[in-house]
Amino acid sequence: MAERECSNSSCSKESCEGCASAKQKQSFAAEMNVYSDVKHVIGIVSGKGGVGKSMVTASLANELSAAGYRVGIMDADITGPSIPRMYGLTGPAQADDNGILPVLTDNEIKVMSINLLMPDPESPVIWRGPILANMVKQFWTDVIWGELDYLLVDMPPGTGDVPLTVFQSLPIDGIVIVTSPQELVQMIVKKAYNMAKMMNIPVLGVVENFSYLKCPDCGKEIPVFGKSKVDAAAKELGLAVGGKLPIDPSLTELSDAGAFANARNPYLEAAVCALRVLDVKHETQE
Numbered sequence: 001m002a003e004r005e006c007s008n009s010s011c012s013k014e015s016c017e018g019c020a021s022a023k024q025k026q027s028f029a030a031e032m033n034v035y036s037d038v039k040h041v042i043g044i045v046s047g048k049g050g051v052g053k054s055m056v057t058a059s060l061a062n063e064l065s066a067a068g069y070r071v072g073i074m075d076a077d078i079t080g081p082s083i084p085r086m087y088g089l090t091g092p093a094q095a096d097d098n099g100i101l102p103v104l105t106d107n108e109i110k111v112m113s114i115n116l117l118m119p120d121p122e123s124p125v126i127w128r129g130p131i132l133a134n135m136v137k138q139f140w141t142d143v144i145w146g147e148l149d150y151l152l153v154d155m156p157p158g159t160g161d162v163p164l165t166v167f168q169s170l171p172i173d174g175i176v177i178v179t180s181p182q183e184l185v186q187m188i189v190k191k192a193y194n195m196a197k198m199m200n201i202p203v204l205g206v207v208e209n210f211s212y213l214k215c216p217d218c219g220k221e222i223p224v225f226g227k228s229k230v231d232a233a234a235k236e237l238g239l240a241v242g243g244k245l246p247i248d249p250s251l252t253e254l255s256d257a258g259a260f261a262n263a264r265n266p267y268l269e270a271a272v273c274a275l276r277v278l279d280v281k282h283e284t285q286e
């Protein structure tokens with residue numbers, strides 16, 4: 001765990017412990033539950049809500065799980081939690097003296113979300129920033145994740161106070177940025193990239209959601225929200241494109257039916273590959 005507290009790959013563990021960025025991180029870093037052993041923590045970020053961050057998080061989780069990895073999803077989007085609904089999960093999550101137990105999806109993904117702890121998942125969460133950030137910290141310290149290869153964190157949207165504190169609280173190994181063609185893609189990607197850079201966290205890929213609609217009759221790709229801009233945005237910053245996700249009504253249907261465990265998503269292959277490479281590097285380092 002100590003080695004993972006500073007993700008600046010350019011410094012050795014010894015020299016890192018004294019560096020400014022490591023100190024800054026340590027002052028905010030939350031302790032992992034003693035019954036958890038998580039190899040990789042990945043943040044899924046977006047500029048605003050509604051661009052499909054949860055859809056991408058769950059899709060990546062499904063693909064990794066199908067590939068045989070042990071996967072968890074931390075729903076850190078406290079004010080707009082949607083992961084439990086997508087998988088048809090209801091609370092309350094069980095707890096024992098050692099911590100809170102995540103709830104398991106049909107495809108064996110461990111999930112923790114505020115909606116699995118609240119008596120009524122329909123009631124709004126009206127907490128202020130510091131309490132929201134503390135809740136996420138507790139998802140790390142108090143939840144018994146057990147052994148996981150990947151913990152995917154569905155981050156609060158934006159680059160404000162709450163996502164920033166979450167970034168500083170968790171030992172995030174890399175982020176995936178989700179955008180849509182409706183957004184000012186260049187600016188959103190740059191902001192997320194800069195936030196990650198400030199914290200020495202690598203960007204593993206940029207995913208464009210709602211990229212196009214495939215005509216069910218002729219197969220033609222229709223750019224409903226305008227021409228894709230993700231290639232240019234990624235190129236400018238030297239980032240990899242993690243995938244271009246079409247508008248796919250079957251994904252919405254599975255999500256709305258609470259049956260997302262059955263969803264497969266071939267469009268995110270590049271992002272999945274970037275995550276898997278992380279694990280290969282980890283294995284070779286050990």
Ligand code: ADP
Pocket residue numbers: 046048049050051052053054055056080082209210245246247248249251252255256
């Ligand atoms: P966010 O987490 O960024 O707020 P969500 O992942 O909850 O956004 O997605 C917002 C809505 O759009 C949801 O109803 C979801 O089912 C739908 N959606 C997201 N991506 C797609 C897609 N590629 N095709 C069809 N519907 C999608």
